[in-house]
Amino acid sequence: MVADRPRRAPRGGGHRGVGPVxxxxxxxxxxxxxxxxxxxxxxxxxxxxxxxxxxxxxxxxxxxxxxxxxxxxxxxxxxxxxxxxxxxxxxxxxxxxxxxxxxxxxxxxxxxxxxxxxxxxxxxxxxxxxxxxxxxxxxxxxxxxxxxxxxxxxxxxxxxxxxxxxxxxxxxxxxxxxxxxxxxxxxxxxxxxxxxxxxxxxxxxxxxxxxxxxxxxxxxPARILGYAVGHPAARRVRAGHRRDPGRRTARRPLVSPRLLVAGGGIMLLASGPTLLAVPLTDELHGRAWVAGVAVAFSLGCLLATVAVEAIGTMRLPAVLRWSLWGLAMLVGWIGAPLHAVSVLIAQFLAGMSQTAFEGDMDALVAGEAPRDGVTTALAYSASVRALGGAAAVKVLPLVVTAQAIDRAVSALIAVLGVGALTFWVVTSMPRPHRRVAPATD
CATH class of the missing domain: 1.20.1250.20 (MFS general substrate transporter like domains)
Structure with missing residues (x-):
């Protein structure tokens, strides 16, 4: 009697993709x-x-x-x-x-x-x-x-x-x-x-x-796959830290407030021109280009998966990744008043970047949330993005006209770029460890 040949485990280990459903x-x-x-x-x-x-x-x-x-x-x-x-x-x-x-x-x-x-x-x-x-x-x-x-x-x-x-x-x-x-x-x-x-x-x-x-x-979880929030060294320190069993700790929040603030801030700074693309295009180049703007945004969305994978291989901190998506959402609008083709390019980049940003943020929020709080965490993730976008749509028309959108975008790029660079420097600096004084008799 021939023994059954052992089945080869699926790539990556674990079970094949068949769940209880x-x-x-x-x-x-x-x-x-x-x-x-x-x-x-x-x-x-x-x-x-x-x-x-x-x-x-x-x-x-x-x-x-x-x-x-x-x-x-x-x-x-x-x-x-x-x-x-x-x-x-x-x-x-x-x-x-x-x-x-x-x-x-x-x-x-x-x-x-x-x-x-x-x-x-x-x-x-x-x-x-x-x-x-x-x-x-x-x-x-x-x-x-x-x-x-x-x-x-x-x-x-x-x-x-x-x-x-x-x-x-x-x-x-x-x-x-x-x-x-x-x-x-x-x-x-x-x-x-x-x-x-x-x-x-x-x-x-x-x-x-x-x-x-x-x-x-x-x-x-996204953190298992290398998409966690913090610096790798910090994660190792947290993983090696042992909690005192006799010490009661408060339940951690479903979503890191830092992530929510960062996500809402990215939308506040970067999403205004994209969300106002239809009226901006109408005022700058006429109603005939509005349909093309919608098509360009959709085509950009199709490349979001490839873009998020490419940036993910760089192992950048989450907020820095999101800042890059925000910069890409803005940069095309610098030439928007010059020609309608610039608006198409801007919306193509915005479609790719905004979709990648939303998917990246949701993946991180879902991976960091406790098992019983994933749905709630994702709701707050979408809510802060909507608030940031709504604030951008409300504020941008109050401070700039359509013909001056290039100057407003240049200022937003500078603010977002400086913020991203500052975050990169702060998170990359080694943190000094507190010395423990030797015990004395």
Whole structure:
């Protein structure tokens, strides 16, 4: 009788990519990406129609009200996510968030068409984005439960960023009636796409891995793969330090405040021109170039995975990596007033860099968070980025005109570059060790 030949272990050790959900890692990642893409396309389509309809009804003031309501929802989603993720498993969280968001999406758009008061629409928009960002954090936690490397997190982020441009462009091209919104079967198709885009998320939730105690099966932390925050020497010191068993220590925060401040600061300094690309392009070079700007951003998103892997091999500290992404988001805008091609180049670089930055930050946050706090940590990560971007969008038009955007960008590059260089010097300097005085009799 011939003995069975021992099976060769998979590369990298450990188990093959088959988890308790019965799918290989790659298959589960594809399922999550498809669900995220469908959701983002429907959201971009419906939200663009809602904003354009708001402009038609009440001008920029009403559109600004709904955008402010959206921001409020993003901010409120972080504590709501933390509370819910401690009580419900990922399956329940995803289903509940998606089901709630479906009702609110239909209610907000239908209410605006029916002529309900703007304050009521704004409240609905706030609740809708609370549910949306709770679900978004839960989906990213599921991605991290399968593979928390920056490559996977960035791939998920770039797929969403790229498809949003398609949804926005399609919404702008749809025929509208006298009231400023699509009519007939086109309007019905919009409602179906806007609400039905969340169905794949509900389906994928059946195989959710996250529980209130963490992933059902251990995640692949980013720190194991060399993407941790601190300096390698500092990590070795922390690893070798033994805690006194008799000493009680406070529970560490889910996310390092330093990381949150750094992530929000990068968005504050670097994201303004990118988020204002449509009005800037319209004022500088005309409406004909707006579609090209959206395409350039999407093409840049496709290179984000390659870019984050290339920078990851350099083993740079996290905040320094993020500063490089911020500089790349800004540098193309220096030549924006000169020619429209410069704006296309700027948005191409911004699409690559912003998507890489978001994926890199989410991977690091997921890897550093405790197992029972990944979903909450990712919610706070997205929340601070949204706050930084919103502040940039609010402040930049107040201090500079479109024709002077190159000078503002040059100043922002200088501030961000000096900050990155200062951080590099401070973190690279050897820290003096405290000498222990010899014991005396």
């Amino acid at each position: 019965g799918l290989r890692r790659a298959g589960r990642l594809r399922e999550l990406v498809v669900a995220g893409v469908a959701d983002s396309f429907g959201m971009a389509l419906g939200w663009t129609i809602l904003v354009l309809l708001a402009v038609a009804h009440g001008g920029l003031a009403e559109a600004a009200l709904y955008n402010a309501a959206m921001l409020l929802g993003v901010v409120l989603s972080a504590p709501v996510t933390g509370r819910l993720s401690r009580r419900y498993a990922g399956r329940t969280l995803l289903r509940g968030a998606a089901g709630t968001e479906i009702l609110l999406r239909v209610g907000a758009l239908a209410g605006l068409i029916a002529g309900l008061p703007p304050w009521l629409i704004a409240l609905t928009v706030t609740a809708m984005h609370v549910a949306a960002w709770v679900g978004f954090a839960a989906m990213r936690a599921e991605v991290a439960a399968v593979d928390a490397r920056p490559r996977s997190m960035t791939r998920y982020a770039l797929a969403i960023a790229a498809i949003e441009a398609a949804g926005t462009g399609l919404a702008a091209l749809l025929p509208v009636g006298p009231a400023g919104h699509p009519t007939g079967w086109v309007l019905g198709a919009v409602f179906v796409a806007y609400a039905g885009a969340l169905i794949p998320t509900i389906i994928s939730s059946r195989r959710a891995r996250m529980t209130p105690l963490g992933a059902a099966r251990g995640t692949m």
